[in-house]
Amino acid sequence: MKKNLIVILQRIFETFLRFYLIERVADVLLKVCLNRNMSVRHGNIDLRFSIPNLLNKSRAATFSSKEPETLRWIDSLSRRSTFWDIGANVGLYSCYAAKARDCRVYAFEPSVFNLEILARNVNLNGLSDQVTLFPLPLCRKMEVQSLNMTSMEWGGALSTFGEDFGHDGKRMNKIFSFQTLGVSMDDAASNLAIPLPDYVKMDVDGLEHLILQGGIDVLNHVKGILIEINDGFLEQAEVSAASLKQAGFRLVEKAHSELVHNSAFSSAFNQIWEK
Numbered sequence: 001m002k003k004n005l006i007v008i009l010q011r012i013f014e015t016f017l018r019f020y021l022i023e024r025v026a027d028v029l030l031k032v033c034l035n036r037n038m039s040v041r042h043g044n045i046d047l048r049f050s051i052p053n054l055l056n057k058s059r060a061a062t063f064s065s066k067e068p069e070t071l072r073w074i075d076s077l078s079r080r081s082t083f084w085d086i087g088a089n090v091g092l093y094s095c096y097a098a099k100a101r102d103c104r105v106y107a108f109e110p111s112v113f114n115l116e117i118l119a120r121n122v123n124l125n126g127l128s129d130q131v132t133l134f135p136l137p138l139c140r141k142m143e144v145q146s147l148n149m150t151s152m153e154w155g156g157a158l159s160t161f162g163e164d165f166g167h168d169g170k171r172m173n174k175i176f177s178f179q180t181l182g183v184s185m186d187d188a189a190s191n192l193a194i195p196l197p198d199y200v201k202m203d204v205d206g207l208e209h210l211i212l213q214g215g216i217d218v219l220n221h222v223k224g225i226l227i228e229i230n231d232g233f234l235e236q237a238e239v240s241a242a243s244l245k246q247a248g249f250r251l252v253e254k255a256h257s258e259l260v261h262n263s264a265f266s267s268a269f270n271q272i273w274e275k
Helices: 001-034 052-061 068-075 092-101 112-124 183-190 209-214 215-219 233-245
Strands: 037-042 043-052 082-086 104-108 131-134 143-149 176-182 199-202 224-230 250-255 268-274
Touching: 001 037, 037 052, 037 215, 043 052, 068 092, 068 199, 068 224, 068 268, 082 092, 092 104, 092 112, 092 131, 112 131, 183 215, 199 209, 209 224, 209 233, 215 233, 224 233, 233 250
Parallel strands: 082 104, 082 199, 104 131, 199 224
Antiparallel strands: 037 043, 143 176, 224 268, 250 268
């Protein structure tokens, strides 16, 4: 009887130790992943980006090739201008605008999963005094709604605020959501005292036209905007063009890289509008 009790206790201890070790190993691996980063050089600009997973590693590895038109546009911005990065994701272009053009950057990113990596990237590049994080979604008017997400992965995209459609206007596959406050561009400038932007980059996967409608006063101040528009989402394309023309913009370029050809994003283009 005593021997059987010893065997049972030994097995319980071994099971506990095994799960304890697995937990400890998992904890160490998580810390290792969170502290991984990659050096990127574009032109004469050196950057470092956090790469806790394969998605962020891919974003860093394709920095120069994924959206070359975006980088060219940023290179054309006036130095020390104010730059709003709406849909900043993990902040690759926010960091580049700050370093390459010495811009004062406001990075709008509501994803709780992306915010951590965005903050890490800003810190890795020594830009904490130059890049301000804005963790609320922009929308047409100030309201509390659900931020609906298709991914819980660090660096994930394809989220929407207060709507159920995605980048192509079709119903999105929501796997995670939470209630939060959304504000318009005009609210951000007038009520939250965020400086008016000289330039705006907007990539929010389907809500661009609604955000533009809530930013009439801001758009009147903006000199140039790069905005991602899906030609297959007619409402988005038509309303966005009307809002930008009303604010005095004209379309000067429309492009996307070879990486998106024959993909689900083949009809999405970065449009560059200027006054």
